[in-house]
Structures are given as C-alpha cells and as structure tokens.
Amino acid sequence: MKQDIFRIPDFACRHCGKPVSQSFADLGMTPLCQTQIPPDRFNAPEKYFPLQAYVCTNCWLVQLRDCISSGDVFTSDYPYFSSFSPSWLAHAKAYVDTMVERLQLTPQSLVMELASNDGYLLRHFGPHGVPVVGVEPSGSVAKAARALGIRTEECFFGRATAQEMLGKYGPADLIAGNNVLAHVPDINDFVGGVKVSLKPHGTVTFEFPHLLNLIQQNQFDTIYHEHFSYLSLHAVQAVFATAGLEVYDVEKLSTHGGSLRVFGQHAGAAQARTARVDALLDEEREAGFLKVETYTAxxxxxxxxxxxxxxxxxxxxxxxxxxxxxxxxxxxxxxxxxxxxxxxxxxxxxxxxxxxxxxxxxxxxxxxxxxxxxxxxxxxxxxxxxxxxxxxxxxxxxxxxxxxxxxxxxxxxxxxxxxxxxxx
The missing domain is CATH 3.40.50.720 (NAD(P)-binding Rossmann-like Domain)
Structure with a gap:
C-alpha cells in the first residue's frame, strides 16, 4: 500500500506517554503570542511555530506538540503582569480570604504560589500574617514581586526544585497555582513537585480554563504556545493520580471565559471527596469528553x-x-x-x-x-x-x-x- 506522505507522525502524550495522532485544532503557523515587537525590530524576521492541538485518546489530555521550550516563552523580560487587571486582583483577594478561613491558615502556616507573577495574589496574605513564598521563572515579574517584599524564587518548578525549596522553607500548608497548570510542558514533573512540597494534610489548588467552555463557547483563541495543555477534570484527575495526589473538591469559576478550581491532597488524606467532583465528571462524560467525535468537531x-x-x-x-x-x-x-x-x-x-x-x-x-x-x-x-x-x-x-x-x-x-x- 502506498504510504500517505502527508500524514503527520504520532508523538508521545505528555502525560501517559501513549502515541497521539488525533487532531483537535490546527491554527496554522503563528509567532509566540507575548513577544511584542519594538519599533527598531519592526522589519526584522520573526519566528513562527505550528499551533496545532491534539487529544490523547487514552487519557483525554488535549495538548500541543513539543515545538518550543518553556524557557523560550517565559523569558527574563516576559511582559505579562497580573496586577494590571482590577477584576483579577479582586478575584485574587477573594481567593485568599476564603482559603485563610477554609484551611485555618495562621502565622505558623506556609503558602506557596506557583507562577506567582508580580505578587498580585500573595500580597493579600500579608494582612492575615501568613508567610508566603512565590515561584516565578520570569525575571521581570519576579523582580516586581520582590519589590513588594514577597519572597520569590526565580526558577521553573518541578521535583528537583521542590526538593531544594523543601530544605529552605519546609513543606507548604497550601500550594496555589492559578493559570499555570496548562503552561508547563512536563506536567508530570510539575505536579510531582507539588507532591514533594505539600504537607501531609495540606491542600493544593489549581485554577485553569475548563476545556468544556473552550469547546462549547468556541474559545479557539485560548490556544497558544504558552498553553501546552487544555484541561478537563478527567485529565487533571489522571495527572494527579500519577503523582500520588487526588482531587477532593472542585468549583466552577467565571474567570477566563469559564474556569475550574480543583482542590487536591495526598492520596488517602483526610478531606472527603465532595459530590461536586463526581457531578462534574458526569457532566464532562455527558458532553462527550470520552468520545473522539467531540474533539474532531x-x-x-x-x-x-x-x-x-x-x-x-x-x-x-x-x-x-x-x-x-x-x-x-x-x-x-x-x-x-x-x-x-x-x-x-x-x-x-x-x-x-x-x-x-x-x-x-x-x-x-x-x-x-x-x-x-x-x-x-x-x-x-x-x-x-x-x-x-x-x-x-x-x-x-x-x-x-x-x-x-x-x-x-x-x-x-x-x-x-x-x-x-x-x-x-
């Protein structure tokens, strides 16, 4: 049989490692979306990369191919600063006030934020007297956070980084990650780092745009090179399980066109799994998240x-x-x-x-x-x-x-x- 020379080769799923070939969206060749062009570079050549999302039909993780590294995206002069959106600042403060009360955080606790940006969220723990530390790989925004007096480690997070920070700061009662889980190329190493850094009865929360909204609201523009993964609760639950963590609660949020906030803990820890987790898994199943046809459409x-x-x-x-x-x-x-x-x-x-x-x-x-x-x-x-x-x-x-x-x-x-x- 004649070989189809136009077939794009399979690649390995960034979570489960199975071959991935099913296309989800092909948005053509685009430049990196946060690389603003200064006037003196207006006529200079610009790098373009394929922007193609696929779905793994084994673990249902929607993902980009590996075509660039996170270091190419989150550079020292990365221009995104969270504090320029008043509504996002209000969202961050509401989160902090809720978590301090829900988890009974005190001056003896430790809060770690992954991708802490310019300190937009961690600053709100100050009035509560709760110690914090941020992890931020981009030098420009990490510098802004330190100017506010927020301890910030300028590095990419993973198991090795988590071990280093464990010796320096101790384990965390709360690990927060807002709009970062989709941004990491090695999602297993990243979530594995959470396992290392979290106290035995600690909580991790991740917020991320929900794939359900992306599909139902036609949010194709939220696909870009900074987002290596596009997440459903089914996929996140699988990633957590691989790391020895489990989801025990979930909330729907209006941010970023419709997001989820998942609450996780060490597998078998004290928090009972809420009915909201199973209800959302059922909602995704009914929406066809375990069927290839949903993604191809x-x-x-x-x-x-x-x-x-x-x-x-x-x-x-x-x-x-x-x-x-x-x-x-x-x-x-x-x-x-x-x-x-x-x-x-x-x-x-x-x-x-x-x-x-x-x-x-x-x-x-x-x-x-x-x-x-x-x-x-x-x-x-x-x-x-x-x-x-x-x-x-x-x-x-x-x-x-x-x-x-x-x-x-x-x-x-x-x-x-x-x-x-x-x-x-």
Whole structure:
C-alpha cells in the first residue's frame, strides 16, 4: 500500500506517554503570542511555530506538540503582569480570604504560589500574617514581586526544585497555582513537585480554563504556545493520580471565559471527596469528553467563527468605519494571526500594561498604544481582544458612546454592543 506522505507522525502524550495522532485544532503557523515587537525590530524576521492541538485518546489530555521550550516563552523580560487587571486582583483577594478561613491558615502556616507573577495574589496574605513564598521563572515579574517584599524564587518548578525549596522553607500548608497548570510542558514533573512540597494534610489548588467552555463557547483563541495543555477534570484527575495526589473538591469559576478550581491532597488524606467532583465528571462524560467525535468537531467551529469575524471587519471597513482594538493578550494575538487580521482591518490596539505600549503585536504588526489613544482616534468600533474582561473594559471605555462608538466581542461569535455589558 502506498504510504500517505502527508500524514503527520504520532508523538508521545505528555502525560501517559501513549502515541497521539488525533487532531483537535490546527491554527496554522503563528509567532509566540507575548513577544511584542519594538519599533527598531519592526522589519526584522520573526519566528513562527505550528499551533496545532491534539487529544490523547487514552487519557483525554488535549495538548500541543513539543515545538518550543518553556524557557523560550517565559523569558527574563516576559511582559505579562497580573496586577494590571482590577477584576483579577479582586478575584485574587477573594481567593485568599476564603482559603485563610477554609484551611485555618495562621502565622505558623506556609503558602506557596506557583507562577506567582508580580505578587498580585500573595500580597493579600500579608494582612492575615501568613508567610508566603512565590515561584516565578520570569525575571521581570519576579523582580516586581520582590519589590513588594514577597519572597520569590526565580526558577521553573518541578521535583528537583521542590526538593531544594523543601530544605529552605519546609513543606507548604497550601500550594496555589492559578493559570499555570496548562503552561508547563512536563506536567508530570510539575505536579510531582507539588507532591514533594505539600504537607501531609495540606491542600493544593489549581485554577485553569475548563476545556468544556473552550469547546462549547468556541474559545479557539485560548490556544497558544504558552498553553501546552487544555484541561478537563478527567485529565487533571489522571495527572494527579500519577503523582500520588487526588482531587477532593472542585468549583466552577467565571474567570477566563469559564474556569475550574480543583482542590487536591495526598492520596488517602483526610478531606472527603465532595459530590461536586463526581457531578462534574458526569457532566464532562455527558458532553462527550470520552468520545473522539467531540474533539474532531471543534476545528469546524473555529473555522466558521474565523469567517464570521473577517466578514464583520471587512464589511465595517467597506462602510468607512474605523476599528480599534482593546488589549494585547495572548488570546488576542492567536485570534489576529489565525484570522490574518492586520492594520487594514484593525488600525491599532491599546493596553494598560506599559511594557506592551509603543510596541507592535507579533505577526500582525498592529501598533499598541496606551488606552488614552482611544479618545484621540475615536474609533467607530472597539474590538475587545480580552473578551473575558468585557464588562470591565466596557465600563472603563463607556466614553466611546460620546461619538457613537460601539464595542465588539469576537467569541463565541462576533457580537456588537451599543452599551456596556452587565455581568450575569
């Protein structure tokens, strides 16, 4: 039989090691989504990488191929700072207050945060008198955390790092990881490090975008090179079990377009498993998470939304309307590059993060300004790239109504808003 030369070779699942060949989404070749381009590099060549997600039909982990290393992504000048989102800061404070009470944390406890960024979360333990230590591989944001007096280890976390920190700080009563579990290429080593660092009756919590929402809400733009994995509770439960941990509770969150917060402990530890765990596993099963067909249908959804977004932008420009963007998030750069959007369709975007201002978005080369540029440009449409923050952004930019401006959110399908949205 003639060999199919166009078949992409299998690769090993980053969790269970079984061969993976089933495609989930192919978003083409894109640059790294957080590599803003300075003006003096505008005409320089840029590296592009395949952005292709697959699903392992053995453990059901959705994942990218290994094409880049985490060190290439989370560099010393990594530009993402969590503290520039007021709603995210409020979310962090609410988490801290809840966990202090729920776990009865005291000045004799220790809290460790993995991917602690600029100290946006750990700072809130200070008023409670609870000691903390952060783990953050990116030098720029780790420096910002230390400036706040937050102990921060500048390294990638895994079993070896955990052993070193165990000798330095002792075991942790609480290990927190918000939007990091999807970012690690070696998920087994990372969660294995948690096993090393956690007290016998300690708790680990991970927050991550839920694959259920990604599929049902067509959130294809949340696929990018920083996210090595796309997580369901089924997949996380399997990863935990491999490390000798178990999930004992789970909560649904509204953050990042719909996330989960899982609570874990050492296998066989004291916390009883709640009914919410089994209920969510049943929900995923009913949604077809253990069927290949569920994953193969997703690519068609993404393609249809791409066409709808381009149709809207092309028609707006044909009518002489000006379109500006708000935000320069990773998801936004995935969307811009997958859809082939440049300055012919979106003239500019703005971002509150000074590290991103006066640069250009990767690939698309759309200029990024400070938010006050909106008043100067007076766009007819403000295209919200971090659509998960639409209520916050619309409230901040309500002034565009002065000249008849409207907002556009692209996901799950393009939608025009004439007045600020209100959270349900």
């Amino acid at each position: 997703f690519a068609q959804q993404a393609q249809a939304t791409k066409r709808d977004i381009l149709s809207f932008l092309i028609e707006a420009r044909r009518q002489g309307k000006r379109v500006g963007g708000y935000g320069a998030p990773g998801k936004g750069n995935t969307l811009l590059n997958y859809c082939g959007i440049g300055t012919d369709l979106i003239e500019f975007t703005v971002d509150a993060n000074p590290a991103k201002q006066n640069t250009f978005a990767p690939g698309s080369r759309i200029p990024i300004y400070a938010p006050d540029h909106i008043r100067e440009a007076r766009p007819d449409f403000l295209f919200i790239l971090p659509w998960n923050l639409k209520e916050e952004i619309m409230a901040q930019t309500a002034y565009i109504q002065e000249w008849g401006g409207q907002w556009v959110t692209p996901i799950p399908n393009p939608k025009v808003w004439s007045k600020p949205a209100v959270r349900n």
